[in-house]
Amino acid sequence: MAFFEGASSAAGTSAVKTLKGLASCSGLAIFLAISGVAVTTPLPVQAQAYSFNKVEIEGTQRIEAATILSYLGIAQGEVVSAAQLNDGYQRLVGSGLFEDVQIIPRGNVLVVKVREYPTINVVSVEGNRKVKDDVFEPLLKSQPRQVFSPATAEQDVQTIVEVYQAQGRLAARVTPKIIRRSNNRVDLVFEVIEGKNTEVERLSFVGNRKYSDARLRRVLETKQAGILRAIIQRDSYVPDRIEFDKQVLKDFYLSRGYVDFKTTGVTSEFSRERDAFFITFQVQEGQQFKFGKITTVSEVDGVNADEFHAAQNIKSGNVFSPAQLDNAIARLERLAIRKGLDFIRVEPRVTRDERNQLLDIELVLTRGPRIIVERIDIEGNATTLDRVVRDQFRIVEGDPFNPREIREASERVRALGFFADAQVEARPGSGPDQVVIDVDVEEAPTGSLSLGGVYSLENGFGLNLAFTERNFLGRGQFLSASFQNSSDSLNFSFKFAEPAFLGRDLEFGFETFYQSTDQASADYNTRSLAFRPSLAFPINEYSRLGLRVFAEGTELLTTENLKSDLILKEAARGRQIGGGVGFSYSYDTRRTGLDPNRGLLFQLNGDIGGVGADYQYARATALAQAQTKVWNDQVTLLATVEGGMLKSLNGANSRVTDRFRLGPSKLRGFATNGIGPRDFSSVTADDSSGDTVGGNMFAVARLEAQFPLGLPEEYGISGGVFVDAGTLWGLDDTLGGQIDDSAHLRSSIGASVFWETPIGPLRFNYSKVLAKENYDEENNFELTISAQF
The missing domain is CATH 3.10.20.310 (membrane protein fhac)
Structure with a gap:
């Protein structure tokens, strides 16, 4: 017969009860029959008793007779009452092994008839379009080659319903059905009506x-x-x-x-x-409070509170922030560890000044309990190595237990991005002065293969193909390979990074890339290849320093239309191959800073290269960016200043492949290679603009405001305005003054529309140039969109 046929999930529960009820009715009838015999007996004061010399079992296929007898609980020749007989029946029904049970006394023979639940042949979900089968497979408890259970099937119904409810499909209905097969087998089918999203x-x-x-x-x-x-x-x-x-x-x-x-x-x-x-x-909402008086006191003999007070970074008058208070406490506790003071805790005591809306903070240095970390247990990491998780802890077995350090380690484990969930808890150890740190993680996918399309007026249409693995071989290593192709460029890059080199907070990495450009605004092409191993490490919580060596090769290719005397001279020097060293320094508070409304980014890069080539150089670039939110976080203000300098070290001249070039990504309103020194020796009747040759120095400043446009925020559309100014100048060879390499100022203003679309971020810029040279090339419209699928 069909199981729960035509029933919803709620009706399915009733059907399960009905199925069990039918079996219960059989037992009840037998019990009444036995009771009826007892009623007609002339000894009303004594309960009827039975003794069976033999128990016959009928209907078994897979289950042994001994199993049934053990549930029945009646031994051969044992005297049992009607109540004991009914108890045995109830135990057989409650075992969940049988679809139907009947107990029939025949004189001194007890006949037990059973019908076993069928074996599941196939479990399938039908009607599901929005949720794939592989989502349900690990969740369903009913499995092929197992005995069918109505209770388990009903649990699976609820599981499927919950999956749809998690997606907002509250109207989803699930109906379980069974299809009878030969040899007491059934196909279990869950029919789904998904319904619409609520x-x-x-x-x-x-x-x-x-x-x-x-x-x-x-x-x-x-x-x-x-x-x-x-x-x-x-x-x-x-x-x-x-x-x-x-x-x-x-x-x-x-x-x-x-x-x-x-x-x-x-x-x-x-x-x-x-x-x-x-x-x-x-x-x-309540009232907004600010930090009031900040004091530090010590309740530990021999600890100077003034020295610790100087280490905290809270300023009175700043808006109160729990993150800033936690940061100050962490600073003081780390200072205690560096000074060899174990078990020191910092307890914040807060006093409210309701009238002035201030919170006075007293940071109290106390002696915490003497508890040692016995061990760190890590579970759930099937792929990720234990050491990757352990590297996020600043403590090891045998160190003093610090609850704050455990919480911070928990956040670092989650920040890895390797786990869908990570729980870090402490529990009592083998002794009263010991604790065990339990780390329970649930791994998540860490690799991606993306195929994307890119379009911009700067580079035209392009194709991106990238493979990324953030936890390579479970070692926490980063690996990526990417290919990018547009109408005038071809790029390939490969990167690898080991974040815990030599077991320390030291990142070792290397990258190699190949780039080929077909200059859209000049009659020459370039080829470049580089290999760069590097080491990077943190200086403090906001700063990071990287050191690198590199080898690179560049080639300047001319075309038959090239007329520029400067480019021809530089191309005649042939392929250049050299090496060098460099560094990178960054200071970034945009995401880890204490003020959620403000952020600062500073980057400084320096290279000394060309060793082995005919041109040795020193190159430096710097970027400073600040952002803040005003008008109750409605408007974001962004200011960026960026510059670079290229200097010859051996008196040789730079080539166009070494010099800086500016495009709309740095100076909006102008085309790629649209500004800077130009060689007008290439001017012809058909082309009077000359060839762009780049510059040894550049400087730009960008100011931008982003704000909502009053549209529903779920559309993801916002607006912005900007003003840019900058210049590109400086050459080692001006062909005797024929090339103007002066620092002429360019500027532009414009408006932007931002749209966070499901296929990627889209940005449209309209620019109006305010200041330029006659030969500069404008780019008033810019549209950029990228997609991954």
């Missing part, structure tokens, strides 16, 4: 005064349904996501000094059409 039609807030609904909606993971509702999945209603959003809201306000913020409630109303939700977050 969307979030409106996402609103009540009680927010400091930040608008639009700003808070950008914080949440849940999004409103918009024009891209068929593609964007975050506009589906997922109850678990609401709880996550409540925590995200709290973190957002706490990081901005609202220490009393709380979400008082969340209401989710179903639309009349029952296809969408209206979600309202009820919040209580």
Whole structure:
């Protein structure tokens, strides 16, 4: 017969109970029959007793008779009551081994008739289009070659429903059915009606005064349904996501000094059409607090509090930030470790000044409990080596236990990006003064193969093919290979990095790349090849230093149309192969800084190269970028200053392959190679612009503001305005003054539209040039979009 035929998941549960109830009815009838015999007996004060000389078992196929007798619990010749007989029957039914059970007394013979549950032949899910079969396979408990169980099948129904609910398909229905086969086998089929996504039609807030609904909606993971509702999945209603959003809201306000913020409630109303939700977050912001008086005291004999106070970096008057307070505590505890002071803890004691909305912080140095780390146990890492996880801990077995260090190590393990989940907890060890650190991880995919398309007015259409593995062979190593091709360039690169070289916080890496360019605005082409091994290490929490050596080769190829005397001279020098050394320094607080509204990036690169070639040089580039958010985080201001210098070390002249060139990525409003010194010896009647030859120095400044356009934020569309200024100048050989290599200032203004599309980020720029030279080439429109699939 069909199992649960035509039933929903709820009806399926009833069907399971009905199936079990039918078997119970058989037992009940037998029990009543036995009771009936007892009633007619002339000894009403004594319960009926039975003794069976033989037990016959009928209907078994796979299950041994001894198994049935053990559940029945009746020995040959034993005197049993009607109640004991019924108890045995109930044990057989409760074993879950039989689809039907009957117990029939025949004189001194007890007949037990059973019908075993069939064996599952095939388990399949049908009707599923949005969720693939491989998602369900590891979740279903009903498996082929196992005995069919209605209870297990019903659990699988609920599992499938929960998978769809996690995607916002609350109307999904699942009906389990069985198809009878020969030899007591069945096919178990879960028929799915997926239904449509239950969307979030409106996402609103009540009680927010400091930040608008639009700003808070950008914080949440849940999004409103918009024009891209068929593609964007975050506009589906997922109850678990609401709880996550409540925590995200709290973190957002706490990081901005609202220490009393709380979400008082969340209401989710179903639309009349029952296809969408209206979600309202009820919040209580409270007042914004700032850091007040910061003091440091010591409760440990021999510890100078003033020395520790100088190490904390909290400034009175700054907006209170839990991250900044945690950072200060971590600084002090690390200082204690460096001074050889074990078991020192820093306890923050906060005093509220309600009138002035200040939080006075007293950092108290105390002696913590003397607890030692007994061992670190790591579980769940089937691919990733233990040492990769252990490298994220600053402590080892035998070190003093520091709860803060354990929390920070937990964050570092999660930040690796190798695991879908990582839990780090401490539990009591083998002694009262020892703890065991348990690290339970769930591995996630770390490799990707991407095929993408790129388009820009600067480089035209292009193709990207890239392979990336962030946890190569489970060693935490980074490996990537990429191929990029556009209308005027061809690039291939290979990179490898070992982040824990020699077991230290030292990154060893190397990269090699090949680049070929077909200059769209000049009559020459270039080829270059380089190999660069490097070492990098942190200087402090924001700074990093890298050292490298490199070998490189460049080739300048001319065409029959080339007329430039300077390029012809440089091409005549032939292929150049040389080597050198360099360094990179970076200071970045944009993502790890203490102020969520501000960030600073500074990069400095220097190279000395050309050893072995006819031109030795020193090259330096620098970039400084600052960003901040104003008007309640509605507007992002970004300022960038960038420059570079190339200097000859042996008196030889640079080539165009060595010099800097500017394009719209650095100076908007101008074409690639559109500005800078030009060789007008190549001027012809058909082309009076001359060949661009690059420059030994450049400097640019970019100011930009990004802001919402008033459109629903789920569309991902925002706007911006910008102003750029810069120049490119300087040559070693000006052909006796024929080439103007002066630092003429160029500038432009413009507007931008940003669109975070499902296929990649799109940016459209319109630029208006304010200052330029007559020979400069403009690029007023710029469209850039990239996609991966």
